[in-house]
Amino acid sequence: xxxxxxxxxxxAVGLLFEAHAGLSARFTAQLEEHGFxxxxxxxxxxxxxxxxxxxxxxxxxxxxSLSTSGVTRVVDRMERDGLLTRRACPSDxxxxxxxxxxxxxxxxxxxxxxxLQMIERWFTGQLDPEALSALLDGLRRVRDAVHPCATxxxxxxxxxxxxxxxxxxxx
Amino acid sequence: xxxxxxxxxxxAVGLLFEAHAGLSARFTAQLEEHGFxxxxxxxxxxxxxxxxxxxxxxxxxxxxSLSTSGVTRVVDRMERDGLLTRRACPSDxxxxxxxxxxxxxxxxxxxxxxxLQMIERWFTGQLDPEALSALLDGLRRVRDAVHPCATxxxxxxxxxxxxxxxxxxxx
DNA sequence: CCGCTATAGTTGCTTAGGCAGTCGTTGGGC
DNA sequence: GCCCAACGACTGCCTAAGCAACTATAGCGG
Numbered sequence: 286x287x288x289x290x291x292x293x294x295x296x297a298v299g300l301l302f303e304a305h306a307g308l309s310a311r312f313t314a315q316l317e318e319h320g321f322x323x324x325x326x327x328x329x330x331x332x333x334x335x336x337x338x339x340x341x342x343x344x345x346x347x348x349x350s351l352s353t354s355g356v357t358r359v360v361d362r363m364e365r366d367g368l369l370t371r372r373a374c375p376s377d378x379x380x381x382x383x384x385x386x387x388x389x390x391x392x393x394x395x396x397x398x399x400x401l402q403m404i405e406r407w408f409t410g411q412l413d414p415e416a417l418s419a420l421l422d423g424l425r426r427v428r429d430a431v432h433p434c435a436t437x438x439x440x441x442x443x444x445x446x447x448x449x450x451x452x453x454x455x456x
Numbered sequence: 457x458x459x460x461x462x463x464x465x466x467x468a469v470g471l472l473f474e475a476h477a478g479l480s481a482r483f484t485a486q487l488e489e490h491g492f493x494x495x496x497x498x499x500x501x502x503x504x505x506x507x508x509x510x511x512x513x514x515x516x517x518x519x520x521s522l523s524t525s526g527v528t529r530v531v532d533r534m535e536r537d538g539l540l541t542r543r544a545c546p547s548d549x550x551x552x553x554x555x556x557x558x559x560x561x562x563x564x565x566x567x568x569x570x571x572l573q574m575i576e577r578w579f580t581g582q583l584d585p586e587a588l589s590a591l592l593d594g595l596r597r598v599r600d601a602v603h604p605c606a607t608x609x610x611x612x613x614x615x616x617x618x619x620x621x622x623x624x625x626x627x
Numbered sequence: 628c629c630g631c632t633a634t635a636g637t638t639g640c641t642t643a644g645g646c647a648g649t650c651g652t653t654g655g656g657c
Numbered sequence: 658g659c660c661c662a663a664c665g666a667c668t669g670c671c672t673a674a675g676c677a678a679c680t681a682t683a684g685c686g687g
Contacts, residue, residue: 294572411598421471634684
């Protein structure tokens with residue numbers, strides 16, 4: 286059999302993907318304790334850090350890796366659960382906003398500290414500061430290269446904010 | 457609003473997840489040109505690098521991040537497409553092997569060079585050697601920490617092989 | 628040797644999410 | 658002011674995949 290499967294490039298990808306999968310699993314477990322799926326948590330987080338705790342559906346789709354129909358459905362669920370509300374956009378009657386409800390903010394506040402602990406425990410705390418920053422530098426380079434322009438979202442509205450989870454200002 | 461959302465830990469995770477998402481998207485596009493989904497490619501790769509180009513269904517489930525029922529269905533599809541076959545396990549009549557067919561190997565051989573190019577183009581080639589190895593070191597540390605023991609798979613059969621995509625021997 | 632528990636694989640049911648098509652809205656060209 | 662292409666959101670239909678239930682086998686204890 287061809288041994289191309291042992292190529293170091295494959296190994297590298299394997300490492301990245303497994304680290305991602307492992308972290309995802311840990312996070313998912315903790316988030317579920319608070320009634321969030323990973324997607325829901327991402328959605329509510331993106332909303333919560335946006336001005337007015339709201340975003341237009343399309344922009345939300347751009348910032349998450351969901352399609353617009355995916356966003357419609359997630360917001361449906363979260364609205365049903367009382368975490369979000371839809372609000373009509375006054376300036377464009379086609380658009381609507383997804384807004385975090387007080388109850389949603391509360392759930393998020395309850396969830397966040399634990400989530401940060403998980404990140405520290407399984408990710409950032411695993412490395413000494415310089416190793417961590419080397420890792421992040423590398424990731425940033427890769428991220429910028431593959432940047433699907435998907436995560437950037439609402440690009441014309443906030444051109445320089447990049448990803449906002451890995452935005453230039455502090456990353 | 458609480459500004460915990462700007463926490464550098466969140467940023468770090470964002471970076472890792474976005475790099476992953478971006479690479480996934482690139483790879484998926486290229487793999488689809490050869491008729492593979494990402495999952496199918498992972499499955500056939502794991503099989504192809506196993507002795508005899510085969511694995512028991514359970515071991516395959518352990519090595520991929522699929523459940524056993526997930527594996528059943530993927531193998532169903534790939535068998536239907538002529539890429540794999542099921543073979544009864546002589547020593548345990550409950551088990552069955554998934555085996556890569558010659559046709560499957562051929563498709564894989566056609567796909568692999570392009571895939572390696574994609575990896576190089578979007579990932580490993582983005583960094584100079586030392587930055588890359590720093591990145592990989594960091595990822596390995598994280599991966600080992602979160603190691604879900606899922607990707608390790610067939611642990612009792614091949615205890616030291618780790619993940620085989622990021623195995624110790626060469627990673 | 629018999630039965631009991633654990634294991635391998637499959638299947639029914641359910642949910643998530645994508646694509647493509649629809650409907651209402653907008654804004655530019657004339 | 659009118660028309661039409663583009664856009665935002667939503668819905669129908671489909672596939673993927675997980676959980677739990679089920680079947681068949683294995684291997685151990687008595």
